[in-house]
Structure formats: structure tokens, C-alpha cells
Amino acid sequence: MKKTNILAMGAMLALSCAAYAQDHAEHPHWGYQGKGDPAHWAELDAANTACKLSKEQSPIDIEERNAKKAPLAPLAFNYAAGPAEMINNGHTVQINLPPGSVLKAGDDSANLLQFHFHTPSEEKINGVNYPMVAHFVHKSADGKLSVVAVLFKEGAENKTLAPVFDALPAEGKPVQLASFNPVDVLPANHAYFKFMGSLTTPPCSDGVRWQVLRTPVELSKKQLAEFHKLYKMNARPVQPLNGRVVEVSE
Numbered sequence: 001m002k003k004t005n006i007l008a009m010g011a012m013l014a015l016s017c018a019a020y021a022q023d024h025a026e027h028p029h030w031g032y033q034g035k036g037d038p039a040h041w042a043e044l045d046a047a048n049t050a051c052k053l054s055k056e057q058s059p060i061d062i063e064e065r066n067a068k069k070a071p072l073a074p075l076a077f078n079y080a081a082g083p084a085e086m087i088n089n090g091h092t093v094q095i096n097l098p099p100g101s102v103l104k105a106g107d108d109s110a111n112l113l114q115f116h117f118h119t120p121s122e123e124k125i126n127g128v129n130y131p132m133v134a135h136f137v138h139k140s141a142d143g144k145l146s147v148v149a150v151l152f153k154e155g156a157e158n159k160t161l162a163p164v165f166d167a168l169p170a171e172g173k174p175v176q177l178a179s180f181n182p183v184d185v186l187p188a189n190h191a192y193f194k195f196m197g198s199l200t201t202p203p204c205s206d207g208v209r210w211q212v213l214r215t216p217v218e219l220s221k222k223q224l225a226e227f228h229k230l231y232k233m234n235a236r237p238v239q240p241l242n243g244r245v246v247e248v249s250e
């Protein structure tokens, strides 16, 4: 290759890198630390104003003594086994599930799309975080989101999630699971807290129905350590209740 061509190529590279750097300086990527941390999410993108202005944000600290006992509809997890795909999206590890798993509560019905993890748990119970939480994200036919949170405490190895924690994917390298039944992740007891909230990541859209299961499930110290190799902390701080009522199933 001629020297002039190499120089031209070098100049082009330098230009595109400068453009990239400038773009990132103006729009730092959202995250949990540094310039893109949760306190700055609303400033990163005009689409994120709810992160700052909405009065119904998640996560929250659930004070059990303030929760209102209510005859909440039992949660029916009509989940099905099927092939699943694990992805690392740069913010968490997410397990995408095929259609066919449905959450029912009374007359409401929503399809399970995916579940993903946060460490520590974003939700607090009586002011305390658990080491991890899984969020099961469902969408109804009319587009409403409904999330079920499953808390994790440290204990025995979680056998259901062994195929997940043994093969956590790197960014851009999805891992396929031949067959996975999300119902096996849930605790036997489905008693739950219910409140209205939001997505806990940008754009922080509100109008999300939250159901936090009271009974935690276990995972081992080693499994938690595997996740911490990828993400040490990916939890948004708790948000003000602003008068919202947390209901608890009787």
C-alpha cells in the first residue's frame, strides 16, 4: 500500500474516532456509576423525563407494617417450558422466552417476555436489600406492563438457574438454552406486595403494575459471585412513594 493511502486511512480513522468520542461526550450512556448514573438519567435523553418528573417511580422500599392487607387476586403462573435465549445487554443478563407463558390475576392476563437480574435487589423490604432480584416482565394484549419480582437470598445452589449462572453470556454473545421452564424459578408461596410503579431503567416509563413475591428463593455464594464477575452493581436506588399505597395479599 502507498504511504499516501495509509496516511489517508489514518486520517479517516482519527476523524471517525473523534466523531464517536464527541457523540459519547454529548450523550453518555446510562448506567449505575459515573456520568450516566441514575441521578443523571433524565438529562441523558429527552425521552427519559419520567425518570425525574414521574411521581410513580420504581423501585421502592416496601415497609411491611405500612402495607395494606387486601383481597388481591391470586397470581396464576401459566408458564410453559421452551427454548430460551440468554443475552448480556450491557446492563444485565436477560433470558428471552418464547410466546406461551402467561400470568393471570383475576381477569387480567399478560404474556411473559423475559426475565433479568439486578444485584443487589432494587426493591428494599423494611429498608434492607436482598443480594439479588429477578424481574419477570409481562405485557398484556393492550400493551400494559406487569412485572413480578422474585427476591434471592444466599443459601443453597439454585439448581433451576444452574444452566444460567454456569454459562452467563458476554456482551454480543447470546447463549441458547434448549429447554427452560421459568415457573421453576418461582417460590412455592405466591403471596405478594402490589403497587403501581415504573420501569427501573431509562426511559423509566410509569404505569407499570408491580408484584413483589414475599418469599425469597435461594442461590449460592458462588452463583452470586459468577454474576458479580459481569455486574457488581446494577440496581437503581429506591424512589419516593409519593403517597402510593402498597397492598399485600391476605
Ligand SMILES: [Zn+2]
Pocket: 116, 117, 118, 135, 200
Ligand atoms: Zn429489572
